[in-house]
Amino acid sequence: MKQGEKGLSVWHLTMLALGTVVGGSFFLGTSVAIRAAGPSVILAYVIGGILVYFILSALSEMTVASPAAGSFRTYTEQAFGKGAGFTVGWVYWTGLVLAMSSEATAASILLRGWFPRLPLGLLGAAIIIAVTLLNLLGAARLSRLESGLAAFKLLAIAGFILIAVSIAAGLWSGGQQNAGVQVLQGQTWMPGGIAGIAGSMLMVMFTYAGFEVLGLAASEAGNPGVTIPKAIRYTLVLLVGLYISAIVALFLLLPAAAVSEQVSPFVTALSRFGLGWAGNVMNVVLVSAILSTMLASVFGLGRMLRSLAEEGHTPAWMRDRTDIPYRGILISGGAMLAGLGLGMLLPQGVYLFLVSSEGFSLLFSYLIIMASHYRLRKRHGSPLTARHGLRGYPYTSWLAIAGLLVILASMPLIPGQGGGLAAGITLVVFFAAVYAAGRLRRRAGGQRRVPKPQLLVPAARAQMEAGEEPGTSSGEHR
Structure with a gap:
């Protein structure tokens, strides 16, 4: 972002994150998580919210210390070397591209209910082209559109909560079904035991996934040291609060x-009480939710690809030299179109195997x-910063890492997710x-070794700037 520009605000960042999640x-x-855990899925959402808090706190600390367009990919490179940064960046990008091509297919199926004569492939391609072109407008314009779509989804969740409470309180007539606390009390709280909660955690974490876009947007935020922590805090409170209240x-x-x-x-819940129109309304909400997620995801994909290009992890022609990563966005959109085509050309089992890597990519x-x-x-x-650090370090770090490893290890125990673990590991091995x-090729060619990047916390940056030779300006640095 150019000096002097205002950048994305706390509101824009929060809506961008919620739009993705x-x-x-x-x-x-x-419904998958509920079938696994029953009412105790509420506890799974609380545990998931705690894990998200730890992850976001860690991301916030690194982001405030050193805002970078590549976010967690850049920090991985700083911590573990260029090979790790290369692998993580490409695994994330590939998994998200495949996931968004699948999302385009899902939105097309919903839209074809209203436009039955339009081919599924044409609808999917139109959706991908539309979200790609909208991203070319830049972060400021996109954030306004994303804010509207995110607000619509949040209002839909809030509306359901209000209707449910009204029915439970007897303020809404319709249907002869029981409603209220007695419905919850009449159920077995943990029908699947601890195993049920563990089995639901994967889907619960999927419903929370996408918040990492906050880190990818940090370089385009106004005063990231203030706006990023606030946006993370608001995102967490709104997300966990609404999810648990809705469940x-x-x-x-x-x-x-x-x-x-x-x-x-x-x-299903609203239909039991004579609100059959809820199905049509939910289709509208679902389409807007998918489009909103795709818009924010392409935003992140473009910036991830720019970060990879800036570190020399892509062919030179992929590198963007403008504030808006036009090439990264267009290449990501083209890859999504290719993913959509693969879904129509490959056998369904092979395509599902590839797409299932998304869950692994995010958890990884x-x-x-x-x-x-x-x-x-x-x-x-x-x-790394005087404020906004991860509380309880290193114990909270160990707890979060252990929790994520357990969730990843549980993937084969959940129907349809074993392939996701295998596909994800395949991606990691392939890009490594x-x-x-x-x-090896560079070594054979005699290219010089590039020094490992270092994390510059504010004190270190100030020390380096104070030690610069006279006449050297900050604008001369990349």
Whole structure:
């Protein structure tokens, strides 16, 4: 961002993060977690919220110390070297590209209910092209559009909570079903025991996923030392508060045994009380949720690719020299179109195997965030910033890392997720091998070694600037 520009505000950043996080995985995927854990899924959401707090606190500390367009990829490189940064960046980018091509297909299926004559592939391509072109408008304009879509989704969740409470309090007539606290009391709290809660954690974390876009947007924020921590705090409070309130409200209307994995639990709950129109409304919410998630994801994809290019981890022609990463955005959009095409050309099993890597890619990124923070802070010998540090370090770091490892290890125990773990590990091995091959080729060519980047905390930056030779300005640095 050019000096003097105002940049993204706390509101814009918060809505950008919520726009990425609150998607179809919550409105539809929650049913999978409920089937696994029953009402105790509320506890799973609390545990997930605590994990997200640890991850966001670690990311905030590193971001305030050294705002970087590559965010966690850059910090991984600073902590573990260029090979780790290369691998994490490409695994994240590839997993998210495949996921967004799948999301475009999901949105196309919903839209075809209203436009049955349009081919599925044409609708999916139109969606991808639209979200790509909108990202070319820049962060400021995109954030305004994203704020509107995010607000619509949040209002939909808040509206459900209000309707559920009204029905439970007897203020809403319709249907002969029981509603209220007695519905929750009449259920087995932990039908699957601890194993049920563990089995639900993967889907719960998926519903929280996407908040890392805050770090990727840090370089375009106004006064990131102030705006990023505030945006993280607001995102966390709104997200965890709304999610848990919505799940509690759901159980006031609907027993866990009545939840179907094929239908949104919110639609099922409202339909029980004569609100059949909820299905149509939910389709509108789902389409807007998917589009909002795709918009924010392409924002992150473009900036991740720019970060990779700036470190020499891509062909030179991919490097952007403008504030808006036009090439990164266009290449990401083109890759999403290719992913959409793969879904139509490859056998369904092969395509699903590839797409399932998304869950691993996100959880792997969160694990790397915690590991990088732990190593950088240990190397520094103290918090990276005077404020906004991770509380309880190193114990909270160990707890978060252990929790994420357990969730990753549980993937094969959940139907349909074993392939995700295998696909994700395949991506990690593939990109690690690509980097190793490139390094060997550079050594054979006699290229000089590039020094490992160092994390510059504010005190270190000030010391370096004070030691600059007269006549050297900060504008001469990249």
